[in-house]
Amino acid sequence: MQKYRKIYQDIVLKIMNRQWQHMLPSEHELSQMYEASRETIRKALALLSQEGYIQKVHGKGSLIIEKQMLDFPVSGIVSFKEMMHKQGIEATTSVELLEQVQADAYQADCLDISVGTSMWQLIRVREINGEKVILDLDYLNQEIVEQLPMAACQDSIYEYLEGQLGLGISFAQKEITVENPTAHDIQLLDMEGFSNVVVIRSKVYLEDARLFQFTESRHRPDKFRFVDFARRVHG
Template structure:
């Protein structure tokens, strides 16, 4: 049985995702929420704390809780997060389609990127990410077979990182990223819903295991209106 605060969290988050509460709205006070949900203020505080941690609201001292924009996904610039982890609270709103799944001999450019020879095989996985019925991300992943000997379409549809960490026992360490703005390619326009858009955000990443072994090159192509790339910076 779910805790009371989880039920309250799910109720308020659903109102935000459904558009019944929009960005800039103030939530009712803790007392009002406690009364409307027949709960204690401590229970309400737990629900609000979780809503704040998950980016649904921002708590302002002395004013209350403000609803945040949830139509965009926050991609951490310096973090490593899978699409499944990013969208796990969206349920059926987020879908993944595997467009290409094959094992290839790397091209010269890919050999250079992954530090491989032409005889070393690479998994090529192209996936389209759909949210709320719109295809808005094109992920092109290349994984070195010597580190990932087995892969399936079903794994690619669910989460490659989850499989690597939980099934293969690999420890993903860090990534080097490059972010550029480019004109959409024919492939972008074929696979994504880009009508009216003349640019696309491209994130290229070299991903390393914890032992500094380079195992993945990925190119993630984003429709610019649905995403923002965030980071936390501190002046030294």
């Protein structure tokens, strides 16, 4: 792995362990500690800043941002399995449907492919504490993901794509809205007494900028929470 990434990870650890309380050592000191040039240290610090770990102040140093450790980020691109594991929540996934289909007009539009192109269609229900609260509808481009074993769907698709297929997942465009439940939602989720669902639609891309997945994740509103860290962009 690259030097600046290792430094980044080590600093994250030291922040988590409260090894440094309010401020990081100066860039000069860090470059001596890690035997790296100042620019390499600055690359690691840029990552830390981007991820919301530190705030750099000109002339002063790098202040540590007190993350509410409980406020794990649901933002970013994280698989359901990764998320539940971080929180220590027990959840089960049941695959309702997994099949190869030819894209219809709507699906083709979602995946930026031509109508009739072969794709995977996947429907999963997530159960937390015995309640069915999340419905995930996935389309995957079969030109990119040729095989999609049932085991991967029950476990973690991202683990399969990155680990087995060696695909690099890079970025996503997401949209969050609140909508009325469909008959499908009511059929598959425990929706008694809830009149809305939170819908997260995502397009997920690889490192070479190819779109490979479209996901519609439908949440019961009481179990939905989205935490975000944002930096202001001037100009």
